[in-house]
Amino acid sequence: MAVVNYQTMTIIQRLFLLRTVAIVIQFLTVLIVYFVMSLQIALLPLMVVIIVESLFHFLSIMVFRRRDAGNAAIVFQLVADVIFLTVLLSLSGGATNAFVSLLLLPIVIAAVSLPAGYLLFISLSAIASYSILLLTLPEHTMHNMDMSNHFIGMWANFLLSVLVVTFVVGAMARVITNRERAIALQREDQLKSEQLLALGVASAQVTHQVATPLANIQLLYEELVEDYPDHEAVLAMAQPLAACTDQLGYFRSLATSIRENKKAQLSVAELLEELVDQMHFHFPEQTLSIIQHEEIHAMIESDAMLLPALLNLIQNAIRANQENKEHEITLTVTQINHELSLQIRDFGLGIEANMNQAQRAVLGDQMVASESGLGMAVFLSNSTFHRLGGKLKLINHNEQGCIALVTLPLLLENTMADS
Template sequence: MHHPQFHWWDMRRASAIQRLLVFRTFALAALAILLPAAEFFVDPDIGYPALIPIITLMIVFHIFSLIRYRHNMVISTIAMLGQVLADLLFLTLILNSTGGATNAFVSLLLLPIVFAGVSLSIQMLGMVTLLAMAAYSYLLLTMPEHAMHMMDMKQHFIFMGANFFISALVIALVVGAMARMIADRERMMANQREEQLRQEQLLALGSASAQVTHQLATPLGHMQLLFDELREAYPKEPVVEELAQPLAQTARHLDYFRTLAQAIREGRSEQITINQLLSKLADAVLLHFPEQSLEYRRTELPGTIQCDAMLLPALLNLVQNAVQANESRGAKRLNLDCSVEQGRFTLMLRDFGPGIGDHNLAHLGDGLQKSESGLGMALMLSNATFERLGGHLTLSNHPEGGALARVTLNLEQQNETPADR
């Protein structure tokens, strides 16, 4: 498996765990260099030998983390929480051995809060913040006694603790809020990119369809002329007469496509009752798939919906997929269930085929996806039609077998006046 490559100098492309590992690498290098220098030049009593076991354990943990996550752009939330809490623990142990709350670098306890804010959930950020406050409180309560002897420093350290708590809360709130805003913006941009890609695919499909239709019109016209000549030359030839139906059917399909294209260009739409739509759908299924039995309760459903020229073909695309699924299992019936509630019309079409694979289930209808009969183009076009009319298509597998297509459409608001009644 190919893993994305990460270079330590390219922090713009790094994930949260990679930034944490890079920061910890520099922190360990700084500790290994500065602590011996501080003991030699500044304070011989700094207690560097006592830090060797802590730093050694930290190095071992860091090497393990590098090996485990060096190729991971994203890790689980629990794993990231463990990394942040480990840093908080190591910092607390190091500070506890080097003066506790009197150490000038005690504010480093704020860093785990920052990493938690940009990589963890709000609940986990709150937990890390409370643990950092608890760690500082422990360091404050276990300060060496000699730290209080000069100039009554107790009040000073209490104010330092209050300042740390306020800083921790501010950082948690600000960094957490900014991280959520950035995540929401990136999610919105990703959705916009996906929508733009889908619209480009739809535009390309529309252009290709129009071009194919235009190119077919000329040879179809020539074939019609040749057919007329053959009919005149061989008026009683059965083979010639058999050509009449497919030629007429092809011509009707081309004319129908031109009508649809013209209606879409002009943006024509109309309001249609649910019962009229269901009646048209049942007639179309009977015409195109006479071998299939469409079962649904023929009850009067109230309400009207917004309809354009592509709504019925979009529903027929779903029926055609259902028929293909039925044919793979030898089934001959389709189940249609309709309901109206809370201002929405719901249509559920079930087939009795093998169902939809888990790999395709989450993405069919959103874009071009590989399927047994193509790229899922019909479903994508159908879903685009439903969304244009304010609806949505959801695909799932029925518990008793087969696939279930659920279409929801908004009902039109009826603003009636007493005179209209």
Template sequence: MLIKTDPAISRLLMLRSGAIVVQLIAVLSVYFLLDHQIALMPLLGVIAVEAVFQLASVFAYRQVNQAKPAGMLMQLTADVLFLTILLSLSGGATNAFVSLLLLPIMIAAITLGARGLAYIAVLAIAAYSLLLIKMPEHSMHQINMSGHFISMWVNFVLSACVIALVIGAMNRALQQRERTISKVREKQLRSEQLVILDGAAAQITHQLATPIANLQLLFEELLEEHPNNDVIQQMRIPLSQCRTQLDDFRMLSVQLRNKQTQVPIESKQLQVKLNDTLLLHYPDQQIIWLNEAPEATLQSDAMLFPAILNLLQNAVIANQKHAQMQLELSWQQPDVQSIAFVVRDFGAGFSPSQLAELGGQLMPSEQGMGIAVMLSNATFERLNGSLTVYNHPEGGAVAKVTLPLLTAETKA
């Protein structure tokens, strides 16, 4: 029944089920076999209430894949309260099993944050203190046992603090290491994908170079034979664009191999370059700059402009699919150390699956997003920047590129 339940709360519920059975056996054995006079019916009533609470918890969490911290906090609070009531009915602070109040603190140290752990630790210490205060006077003064019980209370408090601090710190360190390992693994997988894409792109470019050269020769021959043919004249621009793209790719490959990529660029210079490229390739789109580029210098490389251009091309594709002809571009400065370039289109926006996966891995998309966005995101991360995508409240999608600014020290 707990197969699909959150592992942390599933273990807690299984542990409580075993504890209820042990409590029932212990109470019955002490009363009937050892012939000790204990409050049998009140104890059985508390165990019955605990069993009902357990059944309700199992039913409530049977299909919960990720339990909220508040739910775990409530469960541990109930465990402390039930255990305190059982101990108060069976000797209080003199009960040999009073140290079981440390168990919820241990579980909280592994499953809860610092505030939740502190709450459970204080609650358990308060429960022990209440049991000690409510002890009968004759038990405290019999053979001068008051000092012994107070020493036990001090030992419990110290043990609770040590458990909370040590196990809590170890658990946070382990979680931090797991997050670091997960990030490194994710970057490694992404790098492997990029290497594969880079090899495939280089091979395809090399294979395209010869056909394009042959087409250029055929174009020149046809142009000599039919200089006034309009169809032949129209072939000039696309062939020129193909040659330019191949030359740019070769130059980019040389820069990457020689690691001649880190160069500063002014934000205004980048804005002019982007604006000219958009006007050249997408004359049908209305480019609206909401503000001018601030006086700022960015750390750039040979891939920064193509990475931003990929986002702009995806925005144009999203517009064209929904007969929209307007792009909104703007600059933001979140803090003194970074600057953000924001692109908004007026298409359909991102689906929930795209928002979850865009930029992290390859994914199919009718709008052409996936590979280009992943490559762009890798470029921004290499420059210590980031890419954020989200849907605009008034419709359309937004891509926000945040890049660090170059200061006087970094320039030097």
């Protein structure tokens, strides 16, 4: 037999569990009051209301068995509970019923489960129900027992309880929810930091292991140049070896900058110029078209990883172009308020069709397995942008290709002056 953990249940499942218990208690209470305590109550109408409530409860369970319940659905269920409870109370004494305070339960559930607007609606519904029960009391009950002041006092006490639950409990629930959300975000950031640290350690190990063999190959190459200076194979080795040596030195300088947490201010024009230079040097077969309607005279905060992060996105765009035999990449540069927007668009086939919606949603925030890899380059780029106060979003273009939307904060004049 499967055991359901209350902590892992959804809001609608908890609501259904509480209503099941409430229906059982209502049924037993009516039977005990009528048959054991021998009090004169409207047995048949009460049983009809409980049966209708049970049918509604069963249909609700069937509807939301395989469907997620939003806030509107939960509000509808709570309003139904208020209505059923109001009808039961009206058939068993109305505002004089000792269980009239049960109208607070839907408010408590809404306080810990719903936003403030929905909570206010449920609170007003419960107040309206209690008021109707009070106003529909028979005149002889109010007159003969001379209890009108007492019933009005009970109503005022209920109103005060509603206000306390709505504002105090609701505020405390929102504080707890915000705190849990902040803790979850902190855990995600810690997990990302651990993943980045693992990647950094692995990269450093690979660099260290590659450095010695590369130095040996360089020595052998120099000997070959002395013995066979005009050989085609020896001449062909020059450029790859130089590129490997340069990349190894560049990685070491990056590691030093990251370790020392060096940051600098870079103008938008300088950033675009470096991107164009790197594009022409590494990918001469591709064309980078920059679309910029007006020049942006502002600075951004940069570190050693900003340019490699943007080049990672450009390299992904080039790979998508090559798969679709295209040779153009567009970079749209705009300023939106105090942010720099960079839209890198390729003309490939778009984000992989085999990725489901959940994988596309976390692409960049996590390493996602795909046919082309684990999304490591996008993950590292997004981490760099996030560290600099920016963000990355990947979307498919309406016509063709994919857009990598990068936003970076622009430095204000007073910030530039202080630094």
